[in-house]
Structure formats: structure tokens, C-alpha cells
Amino acid sequence: MSRLKKTCSIYLFLLIPFVFAHAQSPSVQVIPQPQEIHISPQGDFHVNNNTGVVYTSSQMQKPAGVLAAYLSNRLKISIEPGRKNTGTNQFVLKEDVKLGKEEYHVSVDKNAVVCEASTSVGMFYAVQTLLQCLNVSDDGFRIASTTIKDTPRYGWRGFMLDESRHFFGKEVVKQLLDVMAYLKMNRFHWHLTDEQAWRIEIKKYPKLTEIGAEGNWHDRNAPRAFYTQDDIREIVAYAAERYIMIIPEIDMPGHATAVTRAYPEFSAGGTGRWEGFTFHPAKETTYRFIDDVLTEIVQLFPAPYIHIGGDEVHFGNKIWFTDPVIQQFIKDNDLKNELGLEHYFIRRACDIVQSKGRTMIGWDEIIASGITPDKAIVMWWRHDKPDQLTAALEKGFNVIITPRIPCYFDFVQHSSHKIGRRWAGKFNALETVCQFPDNISDLISNYPDQVLGIQANLWTERVADVKRLYFLLFPRLAGTAESAWTNRSEKDYSRFEEKIKKFLEFLDGKGINYFNIFDPESTPEPWGPDKADVIAEG
Ligand code: TNX
Numbered sequence: 001m002s003r004l005k006k007t008c009s010i011y012l013f014l015l016i017p018f019v020f021a022h023a024q025s026p027s028v029q030v031i032p033q034p035q036e037i038h039i040s041p042q043g044d045f046h047v048n049n050n051t052g053v054v055y056t057s058s059q060m061q062k063p064a065g066v067l068a069a070y071l072s073n074r075l076k077i078s079i080e081p082g083r084k085n086t087g088t089n090q091f092v093l094k095e096d097v098k099l100g101k102e103e104y105h106v107s108v109d110k111n112a113v114v115c116e117a118s119t120s121v122g123m124f125y126a127v128q129t130l131l132q133c134l135n136v137s138d139d140g141f142r143i144a145s146t147t148i149k150d151t152p153r154y155g156w157r158g159f160m161l162d163e164s165r166h167f168f169g170k171e172v173v174k175q176l177l178d179v180m181a182y183l184k185m186n187r188f189h190w191h192l193t194d195e196q197a198w199r200i201e202i203k204k205y206p207k208l209t210e211i212g213a214e215g216n217w218h219d220r221n222a223p224r225a226f227y228t229q230d231d232i233r234e235i236v237a238y239a240a241e242r243y244i245m246i247i248p249e250i251d252m253p254g255h256a257t258a259v260t261r262a263y264p265e266f267s268a269g270g271t272g273r274w275e276g277f278t279f280h281p282a283k284e285t286t287y288r289f290i291d292d293v294l295t296e297i298v299q300l301f302p303a304p305y306i307h308i309g310g311d312e313v314h315f316g317n318k319i320w321f322t323d324p325v326i327q328q329f330i331k332d333n334d335l336k337n338e339l340g341l342e343h344y345f346i347r348r349a350c351d352i353v354q355s356k357g358r359t360m361i362g363w364d365e366i367i368a369s370g371i372t373p374d375k376a377i378v379m380w381w382r383h384d385k386p387d388q389l390t391a392a393l394e395k396g397f398n399v400i401i402t403p404r405i406p407c408y409f410d411f412v413q414h415s416s417h418k419i420g421r422r423w424a425g426k427f428n429a430l431e432t433v434c435q436f437p438d439n440i441s442d443l444i445s446n447y448p449d450q451v452l453g454i455q456a457n458l459w460t461e462r463v464a465d466v467k468r469l470y471f472l473l474f475p476r477l478a479g480t481a482e483s484a485w486t487n488r489s490e491k492d493y494s495r496f497e498e499k500i501k502k503f504l505e506f507l508d509g510k511g512i513n514y515f516n517i518f519d520p521e522s523t524p525e526p527w528g529p530d531k532a533d534v535i536a537e538g
Contacts, residue, residue, distance in 0.1 A: 027144070029499045030132045031478050032184060032485035033492075034150035042145035043110035045089075047134070049077050052086030055093040063123040064093050070131055075141065088112065091130075093123055103151035106130060108143050121243045125150070125184050132182075132502075156400050156453025157484035158187035159477060160249075164194035164258065165217040165460040167225035172466055174238055175510065176473075181242035182506065183481035188239055189247045189307060189455065192227075195257035195277065199226045200248070204292050207262040217461045232300045240302075247361065248301050250293060251309030253279045253345045254316055263289070268326065270319040277316025281345045282329035291352050298356045305377065308349045310362035310369075313342050343369035350375055361400075364388040373397040377452065381407075384423070386443055393447040401444070402455040406432040407480070409472045410459040413515055417525050419462055420472070430500075430517055431493055433479030438488045456480040467513045468526040474514035478503050 028039055051071070055064040064081035072079045085092075088111045096116040099105065104117040104126035115126035129150065133143045159180060161173070177188065192199045198212030213226035227235070239246050260267030260276030266286050267276040279286045297306060320326050320338045335341045346362065346369035353360040360366075360376040367378055367388060373396035380389040383403030392399050404411065404421075406428040412420040413429055421427075437444060437454060444451050456477060463469050482496060500517065507514050516523040 028133050028146050029502050030129050031499050031503055032482040033490050034148045035487055035490055036149040038147045040145045044142040044144055045108050045110055045113055047071060047141040050089060052090035053079055053081040054085055054090050055081060055083060057095040059120045060093040060095060060123050062120055063127045067091060067127045100151050106148040108146045113143060124243050128182060128184055152485045153487050154453030154484045156187050157185040158189055158455030159185060160189035160191055160455055160457040162191040162458060162460045163199050164191060165196050166464055167199060168466060168469060170231055170235060173235055177239050177242055177244055180244055183478060184485055185481050186244050187247060188244050189249060191249045193250050193258060194255045198258040201226060201228045202293050202296050211262040212258040218464055229300060236301060245303045246301055247303050247305050247307055248297055249307035249309055252349060253281055254313040255309060268319050270316060274316035278313060281341050282326045287348055294352055294356055298358060304358055305361050306353050306358045307361040310346055310366045347371060367392050389443055393450050398450050398452050400452050400455055401437055402457055406436050407456050409456055409476055413476055414520055416520060419525060430476055430479050433476050434482050434493055434496055436483045454484040470513040471515050471526050474507055475500050475503055
């Protein structure tokens with residue numbers, strides 16, 4: 001054998017275990033993509049009947065319980081997490097105070113899986129990653145030998161559900177929270193009030209649900225549907241178990257029709273389509289009502305934020321321009337005009353939220369209201385008004401970015417889809433969702449600390465049932481998770497698409513409907529109850 005050939009054969013020989021291990025190694029596909037992931041050819045970790053789950057400090061007990069429960073369930077064995085080292089073949093959940101709040105490390109070799117985090121939530125994310133890495137093979141469950149170092153790009157990884165236009169109920173919300181946890185999303189913004197209905201029990205104002213909870217977008221006479229305070233407590237606790245904060249939205253001063261139907265005394269009046277769209281901005285009793293409602297809200301939701309809406313007031317405030325009481329109020333308070341009055345209303349709402357020890361969040365209309373940036377967080381939604389985002393950032397506001405394009409999931413997600421919104425022909429395909437916010441980095445890159453994160457919003461005017469709700473949400477919600485968690489340098493759309501196959505299997509396992517991006521015709525677009533709903537915008 002020549003020398004060259006000999007050297008080559010030695011190298012090839014040395015490579016064999018590597019190649020073999022790679023060929024044999026189960027895949028490591030995680031959504032959202034971790035910031036650093038290395039697969040090593042050390043041999044896989046096998047989960048078996050003797051596998052232990054060990055945690056080193058009391059705050060890791062909860063994530064240890066989540067891991068043990070999942071393994072026990074899937075393997076049909078009983079694994080009790082404990083603090084005692086069980087020798088080999090164990091998961092070790094270790095506290096490491098040096099890591100950031102949501103950061104975690106995972107290192108897998110054939111003897112052990114070691115997870116490190118400084119907090120219980122960081123460890124929960126390590127566990128979520130591991131559960132996605134678990135591969136079923138002929139000889140049981142395996143995890144490929146891997147090291148992962150991970151921490152989120154943004155602290156706010158949100159999803160908003162509109163349950164005023166249509167009501168979906170407790171079980172659906174819980175299922176959504178499960179999927180959010182799998183995707184390491186951590187903020188559930190709950191749009192509970194709007195024109196169509198009021199969906200949360202308020203003890204001091206029973207008519208809000210007796211009258212206000214009737215109807216939905218398609219059917220004004222649909223039976224009452226709302227969450228009791230017990231339901232709310234149950235769901236808030238369920239979310240907290242998954243490290244998800246719930247932020248309630250009580251929309252004002254517009255989108256208030258359900259309130260004014262129940263309590264006309266708080267209505268500014270109006271006619272036709274916009275009858276009762278706004279609260280009466282010039283009555284002290286209106287502000288007392290809001291204060292009372294928020295008193296009950298803060299008892300139910302421990303989140304440090306309350307969303308007060310603040311959007312689209314001009315749609316339905318025509319009456320403000322002619323009503324003598326309102327006009328007099330503008331003069332007496334030197335508010336100049338109707339917009340000044342709107343801003344006054346927002347400042348009053350902000351004071352009420354503050355008096356309850358919470359911070360206000362509002363849609364981007366609130367920027368001009370005169371509120372200082374220490375008092376409110378802005379949700380930028382009008383993608384056609386990038387100057388709103390710039391103004392908010394320049395004024396020093398913290399901002400959550402949720403522009404219609406690509407964050408509104410009532411927009412269609414495929415060129416063939418007919419029900420749902422488009423804007424000048426544009427819609428929100430999975431790839432556009434994933435690319436975000438890197439396609440607007442010129443707008444945000446100078447303000448890294450003020451952009452708190454990203455949120456997807458599902459408005460439900462044209463979402464009358466769960467099948468359609470899930471069809472619009474999935475798999476796009478996974479795109480939101482990837483865009484909010486993963487640094488630009490680690491994003492790779494073709495790899496993401498590969499991982500989506502596994503995500504769809506996960507949804508199949510839960511019986512959740514989705515749009516199949518790989519075979520659009522296999523999942524036809526579910527119609528709402530009324531085919532006339534097709535929106536032909538753009
Ligand atoms: C605008 S986004 C709204 C909602 C609609 C949505 C439909 C926002 C603050 N207001 O009331 O449901 O568009 O896409």
C-alpha cells in the first residue's frame with residue numbers, strides 16, 4: 001500500500017465511528033431553534049425503567065416534576081423525581097446562578113443528561129427542549145449526544161386571542177397554552193371585550209355578562225358565553241404552571257358596544273352601526289365604572305400589566321363632535337378638540353391602571369396621548385404607519401411589535417386562500433412570519449432595549465369555530481416563536497421547514513387542526529358559517 005493510501009485508510013478508519021454515530025444518532029430538532037447546538041458522536045442517552053430524575057435545589061422541583069411526569073406517561077413507567085443522585089442513567093437538573101433568567105444549558109452523553117439554569121423557568125425551557133429531542137427507536141427512547149446553550153432573543157413572546165368576536169372556551173384556551181409552552185412562548189394577551197360581546201364576569205356589574213355576553217360576530221342572538229371568575233382563576237393558574245403570563249385587555253374608549261348595550265348610561269350614544277361604540281368620555285361615572293371593573297380584574301390577573309386597548313376610536317365617535325355635553329366638557333377642560341378628549345380619556349385610564357399598581361399597555365394610538373414612557377407600554381400594530389413605531393421608540397416607550405404584516409393571523413397564509421384578510425395583496429405566509437423582525441431591522445436596531453418582543457394576534461371576526469381557529473394559527477404560531485426566540489444568525493428557513501414536519505406530528509398527536517404547508521390541498525380552507533364573509537381586499 002502506498003503511503004498516501006495508507007494515511008487515507010487510517011483517517012477513514014478513524015472517521016468510521018463518527019460517521020456511524022451520525023448515521024445512527026436520532027435527530028435533534030427543536031423549535032424555536034436554540035442559539036447554540038452541537039451534536040457529538042458520544043453515543044446516545046437511553047431512557048429506560050431505571051432512569052432517574054434528580055434536581056439539586058427546591059426551585060427545580062417543578063420542572064423536574066414536568067419531566068418525570070412526561071417520561072412516566074410516555075414510557076408507561078413510574079419515575080419519581082428526587083434530590084438523591086441515582087448514579088448513572090439520570091437526568092440532573094442543576095441550579096447555576098451564573099445563567100440569565102430564561103437561559104439554560106443542556107448536555108447529553110450516554111450516561112447522563114445534565115441541565116443547568118438559574119431559575120425554574122429556565123429549567124422548564126431546558127425540559128421543553130429535551131422533550132422535543134426525545135426520539136422513539138426500536139430499543140426505547142433515546143436522546144442524541146448533544147450540548148445546547150440557549151437563551152431567548154426577546155423577553156416578550158406573545159400571542160393574542162380575540163374571544164369577543166367569537167368565544168372558544170376553557171378547553172381550547174388550555175390547549176393553546178400547552179402549545180405555547182412547547183414553543184417557549186410566555187405571554188397570552190386575552191382580548192375579552194369588544195363590540196360583539198363582553199366575556200368576563202364582573203360581580204359588581206352583572207349585566208355585563210347577562211346582556212353583554214350574548215351574541216357573536218355572526219349571530220347577534222348567539223347564547224351567552226363568558227368566563228366566570230372561577231374559570232379565569234383556573235386558566236390563570238394553568239398558564240402559570242407553564243410559565244405563561246396572562247394579560248387581560250378591556251378595550252376603551254372605543255370597541256365598547258357590549259358594555260353600552262348592557263349599561264346604556266355609560267354610552268356616548270351615536271346612531272346606526274356605531275351606536276354605543278364609545279364610552280361616554282365626559283361623565284365621571286364612566287371613569288368610576290372603569291375603576292370598579294379594573295379592581296376586580298387585578299384580583300383575578302396577577303400580571304403587572306393591564307391592556308386598555310385605545311384603538312380605532314375615530315371609527316365610531318362621530319357623536320362626540322355634536323353632543324353638547326361632550327363639547328362643553330372639551331371646552332371646560334381645555335382639550336381643544338375630540339382628539340384631545342380621546343387623549344384625556346387615555347390619560348385617565350392610565351391613572352386608574354396605575355392606582356391599581358399595574359402598568360398600562362395600549363395600541364399605538366396611545367403614543368400621542370401625553371402619557372410619559374415610564375407609565376405605559378405600546379403595542380405597534382399599524383404596519384402601514386412605521387412612523388408610529390419610530391415615534392414610540394424616539395419618545396422612549398417600550399414597545400411590543402405586532403404589525404398586521406406579518407403578525408395578524410386573521411390574514412390568509414397561502415395564495416390560494418380566500419377567507420381572511422390581505423393588505424394590498426400581501427398576506428402572512430409562514431416564511432414571512434419567520435423572517436420577522438429582521439426585515440424591519442432598520443426601524444428597531446437602534447433601540448435594542450426598548451423592543452420588548454413580538455406578538456401574533458388572532459382577531460376572530462371570521463373565525464367561527466375551533467377548526468378554523470387552529471387552521472389559521474398553525475403552523476404560523478411556531479414561526480412567531482422562532483422569530484421571537486431565535487437570533488437572526490441562527491435562523492435558517494429551510495431547516496425550519498424541516499422541523500415543521502415534526503411540529504405537525506405533535507399537533508396530530510393532540511388532534512389539533514392546521515394548514516399543511518407541504519400539501520396545501522390536503523387541508524382545505526375551513527369556511528366560516530357564512531360564505532359571504534370572503535374578504536376580497538387587495
Ligand atoms: C384592527 S388591531 C383591530 C381589531 C380588528 C382587526 C382585524 C386593533 C388594535 N384593532 O379590532 O379585529 O383590525 O384585523
